Amino acid sequence: MGIVVNLEGGKRDAASIKELVDLTAADMGRVNELILSKAGSDVQMIPEVANHLISSGGKRLRPMLTLAAAQMFGYEGEGHVRLATAVEFMHTATLLHDDVVDESGMRRGKKTARMIWGNQASVLVGDFLLGQAFRMMVEVGSLEALxxxxxxxxIIAEGEVMQLAAAKNLDTTEDEHFAVIKAKTAALFSAAAEVGPVVAGAARTDRTALRSYGMNLGLAFQLIDDALDYGGSSSDLGKNVGDDFREGKVTLPVILAYRRGTEQERAFWKKAIEENDADDAALEKGIGLLARHAAISDTIGRARHFGEIARDALAPLPATPQKSALVDVIDFCISRVN
Amino acid sequence: MGIVVNLEGGKRDAASIKELVDLTAADMGRVNELILSKAGSDVQMIPEVANHLISSGGKRLRPMLTLAAAQMFGYEGEGHVRLATAVEFMHTATLLHDDVVDESGMRRGKKTARMIWGNQASVLVGDFLLGQAFRMMVEVGSLEALxxxxxxxxIIAEGEVMQLAAAKNLDTTEDEHFAVIKAKTAALFSAAAEVGPVVAGAARTDRTALRSYGMNLGLAFQLIDDALDYGGSSSDLGKNVGDDFREGKVTLPVILAYRRGTEQERAFWKKAIEENDADDAALEKGIGLLARHAAISDTIGRARHFGEIARDALAPLPATPQKSALVDVIDFCISRVN
Incomplete structure (x- = not known):
């Protein structure tokens, strides 16, 4: 694993976002400047809270998607930098609100903003960043991107409510779960990718290609994230193995193991997830059940399925460094799990 | 009180929004339909939470401002209905988030959404309504209105954070307090009024007139609200006298009484507001101190000052039923306190 056949350049290590990072480096420099300036406010608490999360070492994958997708269609203006920053602000606002909703204590190996400044500040600074995101989109002036x-x-908010309503419900079907992650995660990947060709004035088929790429990449990304939570290395992730388990989150590995399990196993999952009886011993048992039912490997299989759709979405487009970099992102997302 | 000299029609009872309600009745019918449709979702919890607050008997003053302000400049399209609905959704989203931030139990005489569906749902449904508000603005297609x-x-979110940072701080100056209510309340009144002439394609001076009207009306509205919390009748308001006191909110009446008080009185306010020693006996004492220092009547005086600026902002505009109705709103806002 980690080595895939790259259709446009022979064999090489594609499980990296290095090409994407290199191609977008100059633009990302401007995105980072804009992030600092637009998260600024005379109200001191706003940049404090915003920068705590913004500077906490996220990969900034979403804004890079927007930048590469705009470059891919020859865009030479400045709008993509603002749109990419708006995308990152939407993401940051969602994380701030998510941590309040999930009552999370840690994110990316650091205390969450709500643990330091409280739920109130997290809600309100999230609202502020969302407002700033829209202002930047308005500055670009593309009603289509808006x-x-x-x-x-x-859709993201709708997905979060859907997840809340289905919280701790082990009867969630795989389809229902896909609907949730499509809304709460994949919709922003999709929008981030689609606004690239939109701001570049590319053809309708180019827009739908990038939209489909982003949507399926986002699904794969979320599924791998959920698999990693039961088996990734904690230093890579900045979160501990078993966080989802301890928070009683119904992710795909659990859905599969629950549906495939015996009566007795289902009782175990109910106790762990629904009644929060989720100590280290329970986690160890849970991981054993996931292995017994191939729940992690099949979750990765589902992710590969969406990854392939993402790859095929880009297939008809001419070979460009940006296309190659975006294909690498799919492999990178999936190879994180190895 | 309650009878004012109306400059354009002689003496009559102007302390009413009847004229505004009548002029906007047809348009408000479409706003109300749009509210129901845009708060809809397959995710059942969303319309439940949204409609709980939306149907709780708010006056819908803000969308009526947008409608009347558009009519005033001869607008005949449909955009003002969407913008008015977007304004109401922004307001509703703010209320949902405010109740989480303030940990409020009651609003308009009903349990708050967070008491019924939890903080999580209130945060997320607020986010959804904000997203829907922006979608409606995009549908209208006016980048200026956007x-x-x-x-x-x-600005609203910034104002809320400002208020949070200054929470329970009795050293807040009157100017600092005006900055907070300008951002958290008056900015939306101002925007609601300004997008009327904008969508109608009115002249720049008409836009600035309506913006200034809205801003000053909003300031007057908030100050009267704060005065009412210490003296209005609870059945009119759907909230009990003393809510702000019990929540330790630093509003203008308290700021004035604190600054004008003796050392001993300031110690009382510190105990009540900062240490939350705010039972019924303390409230009674507090109301006594407000009276001794004319803090309520001077808060109303400040509101009148802003009301006069709002009135003069409209003065140069030609006499229309809409102008007359908007002037009545100023009198209505201030007369609530009598």
Whole structure:
């Protein structure tokens, strides 16, 4: 694993986002400047809270998608930098609100903003960043990009409510779960990728290609994240193995193991997830059950399925360094699990 | 009181929003339909939470301002209905988040959404409504209206954080307090009024007139609200006298009484507001101190000052039923306190 056949350049280590990082480095420099300036406020608490999360070492994958997708269609203006920053702010606002909703204590190996400044500040600074994101989109002036990103904002929130309503419900079907992660995670990947060709004035088929790429990449990304939570190395992730288990989150590995399990195993999952009886011994037992039912490997299999759709979405587009970099991102997302 | 000299129609009872309600009745019918449709979702919890607050008997003053302000400049399209609905959704989203931030139990005489569905649902449904608000603005397609309303969204959140940072701080100056209510309340009134002439394609001076009207009306509205919390009748308001006191909110009446008080009185306010020693006996004493230092009547005086600026902002505009109705709103806001 980690070595895949790259259709456009022979064999090489594609499980990296190095090409994407290199191609977008100059633009990302401007994104990072804009992040600092637009998270600024005379109200001191705003940059404090915002920068705590913004500087906490996220990969900034989503804004890089926007930048590469705009470059891919020859865009030479400045709008993609603002749109990429808006995408990152939407993501940051979602994380701030998520941590409040999930009552999370840690994110990326650091205390969450809510543990330091409280739930109130997290909610309000999230609102502020969302407002700033929309202002940046308005500055770009593309009603189509505004439409795509504001629709994504609604869908993300809808997905989060869906997840809340289904919380701790082990009867969630795989399809219902896909609907949740499509809304809460993949919609922003999709919008981030689609606004690239939109701001570049590319053809409709180019837009739908990038939209489909982003959506399926986002699904794969989330599924791998969920698999990693039961088996990744904690230093890579900045979160501990078993966080989802301890928080009683119903992710795909659990859905598969629960549906495939015996009566007795289902009783175990109910106790662990629904009644929060989720200590280290329970986690160890849970990981054993996931292995017995191939729940992790099949979750990765589902992720590969979406990864392939993402790859095929880009297939008809001409070979460019950006296309190659975006294909690498799929492999990178999936190879994180190895 | 309650009878004012109306400059355009002689003496009559102007302390009413009847004229505004009548002029906007047809448009408000469409706003109400749009509210129901845009708060809809397959995720059942979303319309439940949204409609709980939306149907709780707010006056819908803000969307009526947008509608009347558009009519005033001869607007005949449909955009003002969407913008008015977007304004109401922004307001509703703010209320949902505010109740989480303030840990409020009651609003408009009903349990708050967070008491019924939890903080999580209140945060997320607020986010959804904000997303829907932006989608409606995008549908209207006016980048200027989008700019005004997205800027207001940032400013409102900034004002809320400002208020949070200054919470329970009795050393807040009157100017600092005006900055907070200007951002958290008046900015939305201002934006609601300004997008009317904007969507109608009115002249720049008409836009600035309506913006200034809205801003000053909003300041007056908030100050009267704060005065009412220490003296209004609870059945009118759907909230009990003393709510702000019990929550330790530093509003203008308290700021004035604190600054004008003796050492001993300041110690009382510190205990009540900062240490939350705010039972019924303390409330009674507090109301006595407000009276001794004319803090309520001077808060109303400050509101009148802003009301006069709002009135003069509209003065140069030609006499129309809409102008007359908007002037009545100023009198209505202030007369609530009598």
């Amino acid at each position: 439409d795509i990103l504001s629709t994504a904002a609604s | 700019d005004i309303l997205s800027t207001a969204a940032s």
